Amino acid sequence: MHVERFESALWQTTSLLLVADGEAVAVDPCISRSEVSRIRDRSDELGVAVTHVLVTHADWDHVCGIAAFPGAVAAMGEATARIVESGAPAQELTEQAAAYGVDVYQPPRVDRALAPSGAHQIGAFVVETLPLRGHTVDGTGYRVRALDLLAVGDHLSPVEFPFASSSTADYRTTLAGLVDLLEDDPPAQVYPGHGRPLTAGEALEIARQDLAYLRELHDAMSAALAGGTTESARDAGRAVRPPRGAPSDLAGELAGNVEAQLAELLA
Numbered sequence: 001m002h003v004e005r006f007e008s009a010l011w012q013t014t015s016l017l018l019v020a021d022g023e024a025v026a027v028d029p030c031i032s033r034s035e036v037s038r039i040r041d042r043s044d045e046l047g048v049a050v051t052h053v054l055v056t057h058a059d060w061d062h063v064c065g066i067a068a069f070p071g072a073v074a075a076m077g078e079a080t081a082r083i084v085e086s087g088a089p090a091q092e093l094t095e096q097a098a099a100y101g102v103d104v105y106q107p108p109r110v111d112r113a114l115a116p117s118g119a120h121q122i123g124a125f126v127v128e129t130l131p132l133r134g135h136t137v138d139g140t141g142y143r144v145r146a147l148d149l150l151a152v153g154d155h156l157s158p159v160e161f162p163f164a165s166s167s168t169a170d171y172r173t174t175l176a177g178l179v180d181l182l183e184d185d186p187p188a189q190v191y192p193g194h195g196r197p198l199t200a201g202e203a204l205e206i207a208r209q210d211l212a213y214l215r216e217l218h219d220a221m222s223a224a225l226a227g228g229t230t231e232s233a234r235d236a237g238r239a240v241r242p243p244r245g246a247p248s249d250l251a252g253e254l255a256g257n258v259e260a261q262l263a264e265l266l267a
Ligand SMILES: [Zn+2]
Pocket: 013, 059, 061, 062, 154, 193, 194
């Protein structure tokens, strides 16, 4: 029984292959056809069949490998399943793959929707699901105790700042929950969707930094809004430094955090 990690050339995106008892589960297999094929080839080399694909959220860089495994059960959280069924990720995948010049498998699909918090038999593994909202509305973390690991999708990345595409309030709640888990019931390894695997201690440090950033963003914008205009609140938000840098094509996500926080303060 073991885990192997694969990394895409784009954004150091993580794919995992969880192997046990002659079969395997692929988590977020991604991104290009050649990169996903490498994961499939590796399962052939190990002599195991990929019986399940697990997906952490419906963003295109995480659903792009599902179609490479037509015989596997494509499993994901219920909210992700609804989004994939809407067809929006297939559309986004086509557009983004063209924009980044990568050839991808199409289309993403859903075979099984998982309740957001519970334990599920996924191939040879019992997988616990954790709702992780904040980056998107549909994030699911997967804890596999037999392998002593936790996959967290696009949270706790050592190479990106937190992108609160759905809600900064949700994101703060998610991080507070992860801090608690990492302090009291830590797995040996945490696998973020982007960047290298982390020890629980490293993941905890990132969780605290990201939470401090989002709290500072809230407090700075809230104070500016109380004495000024929405524009002064935006200025205050832009002045809050994220806990770490990120590739330059993600500047829009930083502005997105300011807009998400402002919308919640004005709600
Ligand atoms: Zn991602």
